[in-house]
Amino acid sequence: MIIHVLTLFPGIVDGALGESIMSRAREAGALDLRLHQLRDYAEDKHLTTDDRPYGGGAGMVLKPDPIFKATEHILGPALESTPRLLLCPQGEPFTQALAAELAECESLFFICGHYEGVDERVREHLVTREISIGDYVLTNGALAAAVVIDAVVRLLPGVLGDELSSTEESHAQGLLEYPHYTRPPEFRGWKVPDILLGGHHGHIAQWRRQQSLERTAKRRGIPSADTSHGALGKSHDCEG
């Protein structure tokens, strides 16, 4: 998958996606991460990418022209067919279902805000979707883009060693995952549940399912009977 990120801070994205599984995904070619410095598309000699807000107020706003110019230049004829995603605290909440939807796309283009955010015309006329990674405010969109990219790329075939690990885990089927234990069987007097040591796969599966249901009910409210509302069963729309 080709993923473009337009940002004033490509190093943040590169660093966050430069270790462990993401690093291997990049080396293997599953993730072709293309980082673009917004400042390279500024038009004046001071390489200005921001300006004061009309109407006054604190902070600076990212100007529309470098963002439009960069996006159109980088995507070229692929502009219309590529989802153009703005990281933004006002966007739709990022979920596992949205990660699965984006993982179906051939390429994605992320636009990262900074300061007070981007000129509204970017949202209205360039961006196809706005995504928030949670109801809190970061200083810029680069970390948020890295979070979204990590969650999407780990769903691509071959990125995780064990294919099961992305289908059984929390949120994949609308449930939180069951508890995990490893050796030793007793640690500081705290024991691993006997059922996990017994080796009966049917009983273990039943126990895990029950734990998942109870944990989801306790932490997120009663789980929906329709578990397909997670990553499964959702229609995909990769058209920009």
Ligand SMILES: C[S@@+](CC[C@H](N)C(=O)[O-])C[C@H]1O[C@@H](n2cnc3c(N)ncnc32)[C@H](O)[C@@H]1O
């Ligand atoms: C300081 S924030 C701007 C906040 C904006 N003034 C507002 O109140 O909605 C700067 C940039 O960080 C990114 N950002 C901050 N919080 C985010 C979040 N929760 N999810 C996604 N992106 C976020 C966005 O790209 C945003 O343009």
